[in-house]
Amino acid sequence: MTQSYRLPSGAPPPEVRFVFDGREMKGRAGDTLAAALLANGVGVVGRSFKYHRPRGVMAAGVEEPNALVTVVRGGGRETPNLRATVVEIYEGLVAWSQNAWPSVGFDVGAMAGWLAPVLGAGFYYKTFKWPVSFWKRVYEPLIRAAAGLGRAPVSADPDRYARRYAHCDVLVIGGGPAGLAAAKAADGRVILCDEQAELGGSLLSRAETTIDGVPARNWVARGLDARVTALTRTTAFGWYPDGMVGLVERVTDHLPSPDPGLPRERLLLVRAKRVVIAAGAIERPLVFPGNDRPGIMLAGAAEIFLARYGVTPGRRAVVATSHDRAWHTAFSLAKAGVAVAAILDTRAEVGPDLRALARDAGIPVWTGTRIVGTGGRNRVRFVETLGAPPVIPCDTVLMSGGWTPSVHLFSQSRGRLRYDADSGVYLPDRSAAAETSVGACAGEFDLAACLAAGHRAGGGEARAFAVEHEPAFGAASPPEPAAPHPLAFVDFQNDVTTKDLAIATGEGFRSIEHIKRYTTTGMATDQGKTSNLNALVSAAAAIGRAVPDVGLTTFRPPYSPVTFGAFAGAARGELFDPVRRTPIDDRDAVFEDVGTWKRAWYFPREGETMHAAVARECRAVRTDVGLFDASTLGKIEVVGPDAAAFLNLLYTGDFESLAVGRCKYAVLLGEDGFVRDDGVIARLSKTRFHVTTTTGGAAFVLNHMEDYLQTEFPALRVWLTSTTEHWAVIGVQGPRAAEVLGPYLENIDLTALPHMSVAEGLFASIPARLFRVSFTGELGFELNVPARFGRAAWGLLRESGATRYGTEAMHVLRAEKGYFVVGQETDGTVTPDDLGLSWTIARRKPDFVGKRSLARPDMRRPDRWQLVGLLSDQVLEEGARVTATDGTSLGHVTSAYRSETQGHPIALALVAGGRSRIGGAVEIPMPNGKIAAQVVPPVSYDPKGERLTAPIATPPPRVSVRLTETPVAVPFTAPCAGVSLSLAPETSRFNIRTSVPLAPPLRAAVHGAHDIFWLGPDEYLAMGDGPPDIVADSIVDVSHRTAAIRLEGAKAAWCINAFCPLDLDDLPPGACTRTVFEKTEIVLWRLSDTIFHIEAARSLVPYVWALLEDARREFLPPPPAC
Amino acid sequence: MLLIPCPWCGPRPEAEFHHAGQAHLTRPAQATDEAWAAYLYLRNNPKGPHAERWRHLHGCGRFFNCRRDTVTDRISGTSAPGAEAV
Structure with a gap:
């Protein structure tokens, strides 16, 4: 084809070849696809949504309703519903029209057009009603096949997307004359964005106009200095609270062969102190x-x-x-x-x-x-x-x-609009945010006035601009209502006509919100940019009301479609969520997800089924000894003279009377009296407790404790420190447990360690805490060693021939003992008594969280659901309903396993008045019939607990050995000019609580050989060699809890802002703070302009590392060519 | 994303905070069943200014009181617990 509609020009830009609907065509560099198609005389670019009418290019920008195309780039890159007026052509571009078969010129679907008289507004609602069985099988597939625009691609998106936070003093939205004048006048950090490929807006089509004597096109770039970050191909799509504006930058879509290091699109979350909206207007x-x-x-x-x-x-x-x-x-x-x-x-x-x-x-x-x-x-x-x-x-x-001002962002900022009767449009009225609308989006169309308003809004002194050779814009012309006609289109993309509007108003709809939904006007991908006001005017006329009385539909983000990829950014696949691995992380296991943790589920031998592996693991614990990685359990160190008093207020039990060196099973309630968490609390000294929580409850319990400590019992002198990640925990459970542990212990006398006690000493020459506790019903211990020694300790204990067991065997073993699991047996409506845990409640205590609620009449009803066991001849389904033999619903099954030890299925269930039904019969209705079961006590194995308290035989001879450390593992990364990553050397870390200031707020300080980070008003982190010489209310060793990444280079701050929402210009060298980093928490310390230290929880270092690696891909040198 | 003025750290992005419910509830030492149930479960749901608690969880870790307009999201002030209510 030839570009027969192209005007001759002196020095044309280079030719670009592209393919549309399989036909090769030529365009010019800088063309949009729409311009190139028009140049080639292509009239029909697509088919309409409903009637398959042929449609061509109607607009020149983002408001285009008709010319939607699919661009195919190969390798799974296929993007439907792109506006041909926005797509830029490049050498080799391949684009297809949509919604037409066999071709846009002759489309079989156009027969729908003949049916137009019956396909009006509400047609679907009225027609596809009966029979109901047709809804899913016939009508929906039929409608889906007939309707729609482009097809969604079927393969995964191969491109990379990036997201980052940015901060500025002034954000200018729109690079037309008003926006440019604002950006040039603004002080400080300025971001100027425009959705088009080049700045200038309407000035780009003013060949003769001059501004201050300069040709308009040349004026565009004049005075845009380094203060201004100008972003083209960047749409401001949404306004969010406190001046945060979402921008999406199309980085590579216009390039024939993009640099693979570049993201396809970048989402920018810009926090601006002030925003100038110069979004322009859209022609009607x-x-x-x-x-x-x-x-x-x-x-x-x-x-x-x-x-x-x-x-x-x-x-x-x-x-x-x-x-x-x-x-x-x-x-x-x-x-x-x-x-x-x-x-x-x-x-x-x-x-x-x-x-x-x-x-x-x-x-x-x-x-x-x-x-x-x-x-x-x-x-x-x-x-x-x-x-x-x-x-x-x-x-x-x-x-x-006429022209409709683009008030979308203003309206999203919760500014109030007013209807201007003279021009017949809505205009910005009262601002609700730090925002100024200027230029056409504020109803100002005179070029000189736009420039002056922009200049003022940017912060400049009032001044006039000399504009010449610019035709007068002319007076506004309010939109006129149009008579109902089946071919008078209001909304082109959704095929809504004035007749459809008349049907809606004729059927009694009065609010534009209802008319919109009934006719679908304004509901297509263009969100009615060209149609909303026309629809409003026609509907108002039909109802006989004034336009402002019919209402105005809400302007919701996004202004124009944003890809899912841009929203997701790096959070896809492996980086979707943090993956936390324990310090032991024995990869022989099959893992299960528990929250964000990967926990060892079971350890299959070659060719072994899960069932066989779990049975073998259970047998080993009951008859020999098993090793269990319990590192994920939450741990909180509670320190201070009032520690026992505080725990007495938070937990049901009595901890004042707990002897040093002893442990107590502890139940945590909410103020409503329902069980929230449980664990074991060990008293290490008069003023120091080691509290364990469930894996999933760790963060909740610490928050819950801090809440009461800070706001309800602030007089108590006690401080809380999370030590979850400082310790690796190995459960050593089974009759041979003492024999396995004994040889490596120093300063711990196992024979003097009764059930529910704790001792501090050495394990294989490393300081350790040893708990004699059991979640299996066997003689058992939980060995705590500092995290980096966890893997070596696991390896050492395995040498005894102990069997590794996973969470599945753990569940079977605990269910045999009737031990409940928070979140499985409890759901936020279960009291301690429901679980048979009344014995944990120290009733003489005057107060504890939840105590008052336990006295409410409802909490003491005899028909409450109580934990019982169920005996049946097949394994029940967890969650299944439990009924009486007459079908009355009684409760549900909470846990069900095959018990290897007992050779039959066991189950736990919450059953109404369960304890009084023990010995009775119940039924479990299932899809293929009822299963009969007998109600039994929840404990089915060793009900007297004799195995737990078994005395320990003579200690085995000691073996002298020293554990080695396993540091956090991160992949190798190449250094690069922009930013390099490295792991900081390991060092001691202590969490310090004191009211004596050790560092100024949000700053790091040096104390002797230690760096001290301010973390909170009375909280510091000391880093250095060994414990710091500081007297404080609480000092807790957290050396293994975190590891540190050092980030160095000119782009270091840039990479951090990809995931951290802080304005790093507010973080000078020497500053430090806890903050968020994508989906986790870090401590960020700025050493210099270009060097940062990131302290992250040990299990989260690989996640933070991988994110930083993703962010700096743009600065890595390209991989060598093959 | 709101900017929330932490009494200790200054204005910081909402992502660092954790909402902690209505502020200025008094935990009764003695209460009838009805009064206790009200303390547990009955909360204001105002359209307009609302006294609520936030925690600068991923920052200094402190709980504080905050007065936020639920219509405009505008925060008119924050204060440490026990300090004069904002």
Whole structure:
């Protein structure tokens, strides 16, 4: 094809070849696909949503409703529903039209058009109602097949997307004249964004206009200095609270072969102190019968195609308008050699200047006239008019119904809009945020006034701009209602006509919100950018109300579609969520997800099934000895003179009377009296307790404790420190447990360690805490060693021939003992008594959290659901309903396993009045019939607990050995010029609580040989060699809890802001703070402008590392070519 | 994302905070069943200014009181627990 609609030009840009619908075409560098298609004379670019009508390019920008295409890049890269007016062509671009078969020129689906008379508003609701069985099987597939635009791609998106936080003093949205004037006048850090490929907006199509004597196109870049970060191809799509604006930058879509290090798109979450909205305005179509034929275009769009791309929309144009501006488009076209058959103005009166100019250009003019019909298959061939010649032949119609200010972002910022009766549009009225709307989006269309307003909004002194050779914009023309007609389109993308609006109002709809949903006007991917006001005006007229009385639909983000990829950023696949691995992380296991932890589920031998492995693991614990990785259990060190008093208030038991060296099973309630968590509390000294929590409850319990400590019992002198990740924990459980542990212990006498006690000493020469506790019902211990020694300790204990067991065997073993699991047996409505745990409650205590609630009558009803065992001849299903034999619902099964020890299925269940039903029969209704079960006590194994308290035989001879450390493992990464990553050397770390200031707020300080980080008003982290020489209320060794990443390079701050929302300009060298990093928490310490220290929990270092690695990909040198 | 002025750390992004419910509830030492149930379960749901608690969980770790307009999200002030209510 040839570019027969391209105007000759002196020095044309280079040619670019591209393919549309399988046909190779040529365009010019810098063209949008729409411009290139028009240059090649392509009239039909797509088919409409509902009636499959042929449609062409109607606009020149993001508001385009018709020309939607799919761009295919290979390798799974396929993006549907892109506006041809936004897609930039590049060498080799492949694009396809949509919603047409076999081709856009001849589309079988167009038969829907013949059915248009019956497919009006509400057709679906009225037609596809009966029979109900047809809804899913017949109607939905039918409708889905017939409707829709592009097809969603089926393969995973291979591209990378990035997201980052940015901060500035002034964000300017829109790079047109008003926005440019604002950005140039603004002080401080300025971000200027524009959705188009180049800055300039309307100035790009002003060849003759000058500003302050400079040609408008040259004025654009003048004075945009380094303060201003100018982002093109960047759409401000949404306004969020406190001046946060979402921008999406299309980084590589316009490039023929993008740098693989670059993300395809980048989401920027910009926090701006002040925002200048210069979003411009969108031209409205005129609503007349047949206004959707290819060749019918917005007048302003035609002017852009002509001035910026040298493309004429046709050879013989009719200009239909209600506004002065389109007259100038007609004059430009005439000047470019296009025959203008007529200017048809709906207004009766038009200024004499315009008439004179039209006369000079030889263009016939009719006023007080309108188009009543159009004709032509696949392209407009004529218009029919009232008040002008009845038929005017043409191949393009340029229409203008005036301009609608783009108040989307202003409205999202919760600013109040007002209806301006003179111009018939909504305008920004009262701001609710630090925002100023300037230029066309504020209803100002005069260029000099736009520049002056932008300059002022940017922060400049009031001044005037000298604008010359710019035609007057003309007075506003309020939109006019249009008569109902089945082919007078209001919403082009959703095929909504004035007849549909009339159906809706005729059926009684009065609010525009209802009319919108009934007719779907404004609900397509363009969100009604060209249609909303026209629909509003026609609907208001039909109801006989004033426009503002019909209401206005809400402007919701996003302004234009944003890809899922951009929202997801790096959070996909492996990086979707943190994956936390224990310090032991024995990879022989099959793992299960427990929260974000990977826990060893079972350890299959070669060829062994899960069932066989679990049975073997259970047998080993009951008859020999098993090793269990319990490192994920939450741990909190509670330190201070009031530690026991505090625990007495938080837990049900009595901890004042707990002897040093002893442990107690502990139940934590909410204030409502329901069980929230449980664990074991060990007293290490009079003022120091080691509290364990469930794996999933660790963060909750610490928060819950801090809440009561800080706000309810602030007088208590006690401090809390999480030590979950400082310790690796190995359960050593089974009759041979003491024999396995004994040889490596120093300063711990196992024979003197009764059940429920704790001892501190050495394990294989490393300081350790040893608990004699059991969650299996066997003689058992939990060995705590500092995390980096965990793997070596696990390996050493395995040498004894102990069997490793996972969480599944753990569950079977605990269920045999009737031990409940928080979240499995409990659901936030279960009391201690329901679980048979009344014995844990120290009733003499005057107060504890939940005590008052336990006295409520409802909490003491005999028919509460109580924990019991169920005996049946098959394994029940967890969650299954439990009923009486008469079918009355009684409760549900909470745990069910096959007990290897007992050779039959066991189950735990919550059953109404369960304890009084022991010995009775119940049923478990299942899809294939009822299962009979007998209610039994929950403890089915060793009910007297004799195995737990078994005395320990003579200690085995000691073996002298020293554990080695296993540091956090991170993949090797290449250093690079932009930013390098390294693991900081290991060091001691102590969490310090004191009211004596050790460092200023949010700063690091040096104390002797230690760096001290301020973490909170009385909380510090001391890093250095060994314990610091500090006297404090609480000092807890947390050396193994975290590890540190050092980030160095000019782009270090940039990489951190990919995941951390802080403004790093507020974080000078020497500053430190706890903060968030994507989905985790870090301590961030800035050593210099370019060096950062990131302290992250041990299990989360690989996650933080991988994220940083992802962020710096853009700065890595390209991989060597093969 | 809100900017929340932490009494200790200054304005910080909402992602660092944890909402902690209505502020200024008094945990009764003695209460009838009805009064206790009200303490447990009945909360204000105002359209407009609301006294609530936040915790700067991923920051200094402190709980504090905050007055936020539930319509505009505007925060008119924050204060440490026990300090004069904002």
